Amino acid sequence: MTVTDDPDAATTRDGGELVAACEAVLHHVVDVHCHPTDSPATLSPDSMHRLPITICPMASRKSDQPRIRALAQAHPDKVIPGFGYHPWFSHQIATETVISKQDHYRSILLKTPINPDHESIFAELLESLPEPILLSDVLTELKQNLADFPNAMLGEVGIDRSFRIPVDFDASPRKLTPFTVPLEHQLSIVEAQLQVAVDLGRNVSFHSVKAQKATLDLMDRMVDKHGDRWYRISADMHSCGFSPQTWTDVQRKHCNIFLSLSTTINEKSPNHRELIAVCSPNRLLVESDFNDIGGCAERTWEMVKIVADVKGWAIEDEWVQGVIPEESWGVVRRLERSFQLFRQGQHTPPAKKRSAATSGEIS
Template sequence: MLPSSVLKHIIDCHCHPTEAASISPDSMQQLQISVCAMSTHNKDQSLVRSLAHDYPHKIIPAFGYHPWFSHFIALRSGISKRNHYQQLFQPTPESSPDFEDLFPHLPEPISLDDVLQDLRSNFASSSSPPILGEVGLDAIFRVPYDYHASPRRISSFAIPLEHQIAVLEAQLDLAVELGASVSLHSVKCPAATLDLFNRLKRKHQDRWSRVRIDIHSCSMSPDSIKQLQACKSHPNIFMSVSTTINGRSRNLRSLITTCLPDKLLIESDYNAIEPSTSQCLEILGIVAEVKGWQIETDWKEEDTDGAVHRLEANWKAFLGRA
């Protein structure tokens, strides 16, 4: 374990502590790193807000609506539950029995206008500058009957990518307006992600470049991330890695090698606070080995070539505080 003088400069840039059944005061007292706590749907925005309020020096709040829950969001107000989900999933005669089986498990939709108002409220009331997250796109997700059940029963229905894009674009428009950094989920849709970035660049011009975006637990190919970061239109793209997700991929080391050294972040992507530190130290070790960076054993402000110094500087740049 690294000394506390070094640990306090490590940032877990993406995790989900409020998904745990509870967060004990002892675990928060023992936490020596900083963590960026993601929200994902309408039930956990307030949990993240409360956690950041209680531990402002350890928790960076992130407010946003995850693509896995984007089917809960109606693009127009006043639509009935049945009409919303029928229009979204377009059940055929063959799939109609499956739709009727799933329908009772689906919540009443919330309007996109209400989502954006909720985000505005959370950003305005946050004691520390929040980021937008977790938001994004996912081309392979299938809707579960109950996301929180174990084991999780999965339906045959996917959330149309066009709907996900509409929900994401509205949230990114808000990030541009507020100057917020973004933690982005992008799974199996690099072309759609780049197309959206290009459209937002045309829409917002220079304001788009001032919004920093982290593609978290990046599952893109090294070629895709190289294309994004080499693109002059998108100098604002960062990438973070975790052993939780990226550890399963043979591309992890080549992805780290490809990523620009000043655009790289680390994360745990863990759904409990206790393992956050060990998970971050594990991915820190891999990043340092691949990049040829030394990990500091004590903290000296002038040691700017150290791995933790570099990653902390990247985090500050991601937040726009460099």
């Protein structure tokens, strides 16, 4: 990165030193997954005015949906919204009419045979849990939000097999309970939301933690269930934790699945650089996965620099307008092209194998 004296340059941190990044270059950077509405105190008109990049803020629970709406309405030039319900909050959604709050949560969280030690913990947790909402109401709200924002995607949704429900999610530190949301319930919630995405032709930001096989099985079911309609949309495995070999298999088998990485999550993994190395340039995205709007650009730029280093791509210190040869592209232009492919969808389905009967062959 070349230091510039441009007074309009934005600043990011690199090893504790301030390095100037050209504002025109940052204008083409997209943080494909972040959570600024989780820190509303830092989210202000001034902080959004200073934001030099485009962000894709994700909703995760009931309170998030209107916050994301308001942010997208106020800053349509910088915000591509995501609406949906995260697996961490899927237990708050009822697939059938609820008899009582206690019966709903008991049926999901207390497994048979019931551990006697869990009853008192469940009673404490129950007090802090909201009244469950019907899946049908969730889907009605989701459809309306996606209809109101033609550029919106479904997110954040997914599967998580390691998350333990806290007594109070917003407390710091959180007091964790032994309860997890059964995979079957998570799948019922995420598959219903994916159906909406397919019906409306909307892309997806997908969360997968300790659920590699379940996620890949789900993607296979989407192909079997929706066929070519599934390939109209793109799915991004956000802060992807797959092994490099698994990702190589995924991108070969699923032409509509993309990969995005964040320093917030992936820098903790020793294989994240190898994951970047094996990922197709046309499937690679960057994100912050951060909940403070003041840090979204900085953390996204950190990942841009890691991608550039691993791929051997130059980092632009100015933005050249017009058509330039692809071999001269820098990292930001390449990531921008990848995001454009993600947004446009309409992927070519893999060629179907012709059977002997359909091809007229006689054995």
